[in-house]
C-alpha cells in the first residue's frame with residue numbers, strides 16, 4: 519500500500535490505472551479506522567480492480583473547525599495504526615490518500631466553492647449540525663474529482679449522509695456508483711463508530727439502549743402501530759431515563775427522510791443522542 523499526500527502524485531497514479539482500463543473504488547474516511555471501515559474496503563475490493571482509501575478530517579463539516587476547537591480539534595487522528603490496519607488486511611489497498619488541509623482547500627475554506635443539497639441537509643442531523651452536510655458534499659465532490667472512482671463505498675450508519683451523497687451525485691451527474699454497506703455492530707448491537715471511544719466504561723454499558731429503542735420502534739410499527747409521534751415520544755423518554763440527551767428520534771420515509779405517514783411502506787427510524795461526550799447515531803429500516 520502506497521501512502522500519497524499530494525494531489526499531483528495521486529493524479530499520476532490514477533491516470534495510469536485509467537489508461538489501463540482499471541475500475542477504481544474509493545472508500546472515503548476520516549480515519550481512526552475500525553471494523554466497520556474495513557468492511558467498506560472489502561466491499562470496494564469486490565467491485566473494482568483498484569482501491570483508494572482516503573483519510574481526511576474535513577474541517578468544513580465541523581462547525582467548530584475555524585475556531586480550531588472542540589470536536590474537530592479532538593477528532594482522533596491515528597494515522598500509524600490506521601496504516602497498520604489497512605496493510606494487515608488480506609486484500610490489497612493500492613493507495614492510502616492522506617492530504618493536508620492546504621492541499622484540499624488551497625484557497626482557504628471560507629473562499630471555496632460549496633455544494634448544498636437542499637431540504638434533506640437541513641433536517642435531523644442537519645438541524646443540529648448546521649452546515650455539516652455542505653461540508654460533507656463539498657469534500658466528497660472534491661475527492662471524487664481527485665480520485666475519479668467508478669464506485670464509492672459508504673456505511674449505512676450515516677443514513678442521512680448516504681442520501682445526501684446519492685442526491686448530489688445524481689444532481690451533478692457524477693458517473694459514480696454509490697454503494698451503502700450495512701452497519702457493523704459490536705456484540706450488544708452498538709453501531710461501531712470512532713466516537714464510541716469517548717464513552718466511559720459505565721456509559722459503554724448503556725450505549726446499546728439506543729439500538730434497543732430503534733428495534734422496539736420497528737417492532738411497534740411492524741405490529742401495526744401507526745401513531746409515530748407516540749412511538750418517538752416513548753423512545754425519547756426511555757433514552758432520557760437511561761441517561762442520554764436525545765437530539766431526535768424520528769420515523770421517516772426511507773427514500774427522502776420526509777415525515778412519515780401511516781400509508782408509507784418504506785420507512786426508516788433514525789436517532790441521534792448524546793451519552794456523556796459521545797454523540798451517537800443509529801438507524802433501522804422498517
Ligand code: PAF
Pocket residue numbers: 546547548574576579654657658676679
Ligand atoms: O462519514 C465520514 O467519515 C465523513 O463524513 C466522510 C464521508 C469521509 C466525508 O468527510
